Amino acid sequence: xxxxxxxxxxxxxxxxxxxxxxxxxxxxxxxxxxxxxxxxxxxxxxxxxxxxxxxxxxxxxxxxxxxxxxxxxxxxxxxxxxxxxxxxxxxxxxxxxxxxxxxxxxxxxxxxxxxxxxxxxxxxxxxxxxxxxxxxxxxxxxxxxxxxxxxxxxxxxxxxxxxxxxxxxxxxxxxxxxxxxxxxxxxxxxxxxxxxxxxxxxxxxxxxxxxxxxxxxxxxxxxxxxxxxxxxxxxxxxxxxxxxxxxxxxxxxxxxxxxxxxxxxxxxxxxxxxxxxxxxxxxxxxxxxxxxxxxxxxxxxxxxxxxxxxxxxxxxxxxxxxxxxxxxxxxxxxxxxxxxxxxxxxxxxxxxxxxxxxxxxxxxxxxxxxxxxxxxxxxxxxxxxxxxxxxxxxxxxxxxxxxxxxxxxxxxxxxxxxxxxxxxxxxxxxxxxxxxxxxxxxxxxxxxxxxxxxxxxxxxxxxxxxxxxxxxxxxxxxxxxxxxxxxxxxxxxxxxxxxxxxxxxxxxxxxxxxxxxxxxxxxxxxxxxxxxxxxxxxxxxxxxxxxxxxxxxxxxxxxxxxxxxxxxxxxxxxxxxxxxxxxxxxxxxxxxxxxxxxxxxxxxxxxxxxxxxxxxxxxxxxxxxxxxxxxxxxxxxxxxxxxxxx
Numbered sequence: 001x002x003x004x005x006x007x008x009x010x011x012x013x014x015x016x017x018x019x020x021x022x023x024x025x026x027x028x029x030x031x032x033x034x035x036x037x038x039x040x041x042x043x044x045x046x047x048x049x050x051x052x053x054x055x056x057x058x059x060x061x062x063x064x065x066x067x068x069x070x071x072x073x074x075x076x077x078x079x080x081x082x083x084x085x086x087x088x089x090x091x092x093x094x095x096x097x098x099x100x101x102x103x104x105x106x107x108x109x110x111x112x113x114x115x116x117x118x119x120x121x122x123x124x125x126x127x128x129x130x131x132x133x134x135x136x137x138x139x140x141x142x143x144x145x146x147x148x149x150x151x152x153x154x155x156x157x158x159x160x161x162x163x164x165x166x167x168x169x170x171x172x173x174x175x176x177x178x179x180x181x182x183x184x185x186x187x188x189x190x191x192x193x194x195x196x197x198x199x200x201x202x203x204x205x206x207x208x209x210x211x212x213x214x215x216x217x218x219x220x221x222x223x224x225x226x227x228x229x230x231x232x233x234x235x236x237x238x239x240x241x242x243x244x245x246x247x248x249x250x251x252x253x254x255x256x257x258x259x260x261x262x263x264x265x266x267x268x269x270x271x272x273x274x275x276x277x278x279x280x281x282x283x284x285x286x287x288x289x290x291x292x293x294x295x296x297x298x299x300x301x302x303x304x305x306x307x308x309x310x311x312x313x314x315x316x317x318x319x320x321x322x323x324x325x326x327x328x329x330x331x332x333x334x335x336x337x338x339x340x341x342x343x344x345x346x347x348x349x350x351x352x353x354x355x356x357x358x359x360x361x362x363x364x365x366x367x368x369x370x371x372x373x374x375x376x377x378x379x380x381x382x383x384x385x386x387x388x389x390x391x392x393x394x395x396x397x398x399x400x401x402x403x404x405x406x407x408x409x410x411x412x413x414x415x416x417x418x419x420x421x422x423x424x425x426x427x428x429x430x431x432x433x434x435x436x437x438x439x440x441x442x443x444x445x446x447x448x449x450x451x452x453x454x455x456x457x458x459x460x461x462x463x464x465x466x467x468x469x470x471x472x473x474x475x476x477x478x479x480x481x482x483x484x485x486x487x488x489x490x491x492x493x494x495x496x497x498x499x500x501x502x503x504x505x506x507x508x509x510x511x512x513x514x515x516x517x518x519x520x521x522x523x524x525x526x527x528x529x530x531x532x533x534x535x536x537x538x539x540x541x542x543x544x545x546x547x548x549x550x551x552x553x554x555x556x557x558x559x560x561x562x563x564x565x566x567x568x569x570x571x572x573x574x575x576x577x578x579x580x581x582x583x584x585x586x587x588x589x590x591x592x593x594x595x596x597x598x599x600x601x602x603x604x605x606x607x608x609x610x611x612x613x614x615x616x617x618x619x620x621x622x623x624x625x626x627x628x629x630x631x632x633x634x635x636x637x638x639x640x641x642x643x644x645x646x
Contacts, residue, residue: 070122103133279341
């Protein structure tokens with residue numbers, strides 16, 4: 001079942017530390033003794049800017065960089081060449097089919113590893129092509145460090161492939177910067193990695209003019225630069241040439257009085273519910289301790305799937321627009337909502353005015369309300385006004401509150417309601433008398449067959465019906481195993497995410513679940529899979545349409561269909577063209593055996609499944625409260641046709 005690890009991944013697992021440039025003679029000439037200082041920047045003496053960038057990647061334990069070559073990034077790219085490393089393995093550089101997919105691969109790597117994904121592109125269109133991945137990463141809190149080449153600082157206006165990269169990337173990054181001179185480069189890169197990782201993670205962008213890339217670093221550059229001024233703050237370099245950025249995104253100390261108040265609310269509540277977002281992905285054990293100490297049912301958002309094992313009896317599955325009915329109903333009946341690491345996205349809240357009515361009533365009586373824990377202070381009361389808002393990362397908060405006197409309460413009526421809802425409201429699996437397949441049937445089959453090794457699986461998805469059905473029907477048992485675009489809803493990401501996921505964790509079984517509409521956007525990444533012989537499993541669900549939008553046109557546009565039909569190619573021949581093993585299925589009788597062959601194949605494989613046009617239900621009616629759901633396809637007479645979903 002598990003393939004031999006390809007050459008690239010073996011190399012990544014045994015990367016050697018490059019220590020041999022600049023030349024030994026230069027290092028001897030510029031030793032700390034000869035310079036009379038301990039400044040660590042002396043190790044860059046004799047390097048050009050491109051090589052300094054490479055060295056900073058090494059210092060930050062980067063193992064993989066994704067990108068595409070171009071004239072404006074050649075000096076940086078050259079530093080990756082093995083000729084510069086005296087036989088030692090350099091950082092792996094993976095070339096993708098285009099810069100946009102480079103961004104998605106970097107995102108997939110970061111989502112799985114929790115480490116920054118690295119992007120290197122050229123100027124002009126190289127930079128503009130990564131705008132969507134940067135925005136996607138910003139929306140979903142994914143750490144990326146993106147480098148783009150740029151024309152020289154003395155280039156004339158409107159030089160070839162120049163563009164205002166700073167203004168372009170400012171809205172879609174946590175922080176961006178155009179290098180002004182070589183002397184600031186080491187410190188600016190330290191700041192870039194710090195910003196990508198700190199607080200709520202996110203993307204940063206560094207624009208690198210070509211003349212700075214080729215200029216040689218000297219002692220004069222060290223002497224010129226002793227202070228970084230950034231975002232209105234000044235940071236003095238110490239004697240080692242380093243800066244501490246701890247004050248930039250420092251979190252306040254937890255308030256013990258506030259924690260005691262939260263504990264009192266928890267202990268008093270009769271119908272509490274826990275709703276967690278991706279802020280808990282790094283602390284699943286602490287989360288489990290809290291849940292089992294308090295006996296509180298727990299639901300998750302899309303990005304938190306697996307942060308709490310769905311096999312646990314207190315797990316409620318995903319909440320929201322296409323969530324399970326049980327948490328959607330229960331959150332409206334709850335007297336206390338505990339939102340940890342979740343931003344109250346509109347797809348998890350529904351109609352804001354009617355959200356959490358019982359919790360609001362309990363708040364007035366001092367027996368409940370809304371407790372919101374988030375790493376960003378700006379989230380306080382931004383969507384839902386909290387009874388108690390805690391500005392903290394979830395790991396720290398859970399560690400602290402788990403030491404308090406939390407009461408284990410049975411709450412028999414509440415637990416019975418949960419069990420009754422789970423039995424009564426289940427995601428339906430449409431079947432057809434002629435043996436044709438629904439998306440639900442296919443995904444339920446894959447979940448059934450991977451059951452013995454669920455903990456070894458990572459799934460990526462595009463955006464559409466297949467994405468939401470996967471969220472509903474895959475049994476999620478570990479964090480960071482559902483890799484998808486959430487807040488931006490970017491189609492075409494699944495292949496790139498899957499490649500990044502496999503490179504981040506080669507031992508996992510990585511399955512890309514994609515729909516034909518999403519797959520059509522970026523299927524050139526089959527070339528990257530072929531080049532690397534990466535054992536990614538691609539489940540391609542083909543109904544020849546953009547099903548989610550088609551269903552909305554049925555509900556809200558009286559069936560006036562436009563721009564939703566796909567006249568698709570022969571996907572199996574496409575896989576053949578890339579020398580990727582492939583299978584095809586279009587009926588119930590062959591599904592089980594073909595799925596088994598797909599899952600047990602040891603190399604790259606594409607499984608093309610022809611499916612019927614089945615919608616993803618339940619669906620929270622747009623403009624309605626979170627518990628106002630369409631449960632069956634024929635039940636949509638009360639839809640407000642003016643409330644078209646985004």
